Amino acid sequence: MIEQQRETEIFNRLKKVDDPELPSVSIYDLGMVHEVTIDDNAHVAVTLIPTFAGCPALDIIERDVKNAIEEIEWVKSCDVTFSFDEKWSTDDITEEGKQQLKKHGVSPPPENYQPGEEWSVDCPYCGSPYTSMENVFGPTACRSILYCRSCRNPFEAMKPVVSYTAS
Amino acid sequence: MSLVETAEQAKQDAAYKEALVEVLYQLADDDFIISYRGSEWLGLAPHIEEDVAFSSITQNTMGHAMLFYQLLEELGEGDADALAHERISNERRNGTYFEIKNGSGTYLEEPQYDWALAVVRNYLYEAFKKVKLEEALKSSYAPLRNTADKVLMEQPYHLGHWKTWITQLQDSSQEAKERIQSRLDEAWKQIGDAFELGPKADDILAKEILSSSETLKQRWLDSVKETLTYVPNGDLASELGNGRAKEHTDQLDQALATLSEVYNSDREAVW
Ligand SMILES: [Zn+2]
Numbered sequence: 001m002i003e004q005q006r007e008t009e010i011f012n013r014l015k016k017v018d019d020p021e022l023p024s025v026s027i028y029d030l031g032m033v034h035e036v037t038i039d040d041n042a043h044v045a046v047t048l049i050p051t052f053a054g055c056p057a058l059d060i061i062e063r064d065v066k067n068a069i070e071e072i073e074w075v076k077s078c079d080v081t082f083s084f085d086e087k088w089s090t091d092d093i094t095e096e097g098k099q100q101l102k103k104h105g106v107s108p109p110p111e112n113y114q115p116g117e118e119w120s121v122d123c124p125y126c127g128s129p130y131t132s133m134e135n136v137f138g139p140t141a142c143r144s145i146l147y148c149r150s151c152r153n154p155f156e157a158m159k160p161v162v163s164y165t166a167s
Numbered sequence: 168m169s170l171v172e173t174a175e176q177a178k179q180d181a182a183y184k185e186a187l188v189e190v191l192y193q194l195a196d197d198d199f200i201i202s203y204r205g206s207e208w209l210g211l212a213p214h215i216e217e218d219v220a221f222s223s224i225t226q227n228t229m230g231h232a233m234l235f236y237q238l239l240e241e242l243g244e245g246d247a248d249a250l251a252h253e254r255i256s257n258e259r260r261n262g263t264y265f266e267i268k269n270g271s272g273t274y275l276e277e278p279q280y281d282w283a284l285a286v287v288r289n290y291l292y293e294a295f296k297k298v299k300l301e302e303a304l305k306s307s308y309a310p311l312r313n314t315a316d317k318v319l320m321e322q323p324y325h326l327g328h329w330k331t332w333i334t335q336l337q338d339s340s341q342e343a344k345e346r347i348q349s350r351l352d353e354a355w356k357q358i359g360d361a362f363e364l365g366p367k368a369d370d371i372l373a374k375e376i377l378s379s380s381e382t383l384k385q386r387w388l389d390s391v392k393e394t395l396t397y398v399p400n401g402d403l404a405s406e407l408g409n410g411r412a413k414e415h416t417d418q419l420d421q422a423l424a425t426l427s428e429v430y431n432s433d434r435e436a437v438w
Binding site for chain 1: 216219220223224226227228229230231233234237304310313314316317318319320321323324326327328
């Protein structure tokens with residue numbers, strides 16, 4: 001039972017570690033947490049799934065996760081590793097993650113995206129589907145810049161990334 | 168050939184491992200040099216949106232190179248960062264067409280770079296990369312399949328970007344059309360070695376690590392012919408040498424010298 005509680009505690013903490021490039025959206029809600037193990041010596045190992053290859057935020061995330069977990073009283077130490085065998089997809093973003101993204105003017109990725117096809121998303125501010133793509137490459141590898149023709153606001157969207165072979 | 172699941176398993180068959188590392192070096196070194204040439208465009212692209220897009224592609228592509236260098240590290244080839252930055256030109260397996268300069272001048276002194284070369288080269292490269300990685304999805308080496316799949320999730324954005332550029336330029340002004348065509352003529356004379364599999368080609372095929380050179384070439388030609396309104400006559404040639412057999416131009420030496428200067432100045436930096 002205590003094990004269960006400890007695990008829950010770890011996950012609750014991971015839900016509070018934000019992506020440095022998407023403040024207020026946790027790495028948990030982005031679907032980056034692959035595995036958490038706790039051994040008998042209260043050593044915690046967290047395995048994360050990297051988002052985009054070459055994303056410069058990964059080192060910051062690694063540090064933030066380690067610090068956050070080691071702040072928990074009973075934790076002796078925490079190791080963070082990235083698993084390159086797992087493939088992150090934007091389908092892994094949780095419902096909570098999508099809501100948080102919208103709240104901050106970033107549209108969640110479109111559903112039913114086909115790799116290589118054009119895509120569009122609704123405006124995160126007014127919900128209008130009348131949007132246009134300004135630059136598929138935004139300020140970071142994971143985001144694009146769009147424009148809403150209804151409320152005339154520029155906004156960002158998470159770029160959809162899905163597996164080829166799974167589809 | 169049954170599936171080889173791990174690096175440890177691959178290392179038990181010396182011939183298998185030797186053939187495998189050739190393919191991985193090709194993939195890693197291609198991504199590495201094309202992103203180096205891309206990084207030299209920083210701040211010089213035709214407009215600000217393009218600068219953002221190009222540098223995002225470049226950074227992501229360098230990330231892909233590192234994924235392949237990590238596979239080499241697992242196979243005992245050495246530290247991934249060192250593999251990327253410290254190898255001299257006659258240890259490299261990248262296609263020679265991807266190493267040539269962006270134009271005259273250097274990044275710091277009067278860079279007279281040619282956007283037509285950037286568009287043609289990057290488009291042809293991304294189309295090639297897609298074909299090669301799709302074939303790698305069938306590889307007998309499971310970690311390669313896996314990495315190919317991950318890279319292919321991100322790469323459609325790169326290919327899409329350069330495809331848009333070439334589609335627009337090849338049908339715009341007469342000057343643009345001519346410049347694209349002459350860069351395509353040049354590419355046809357220089358890109359041939361990219362399709363080669365190098366000195367271990369026979370084992371690469373026998374051990375089902377990758378598909379044949381002919382398959383890669385044919386699939387690539389089919390794909391670029393769908394986009395290009397002008398396709399040069401004649402066969403693909405390798406006038407600059409055979410990069411897969413570690414033959415390179417002095418332009419690669421120049422690139423590596425510049426690069427290692429930055430790398431050596433701060434080895435602890437995060438790339
Ligand atoms: Zn709107």
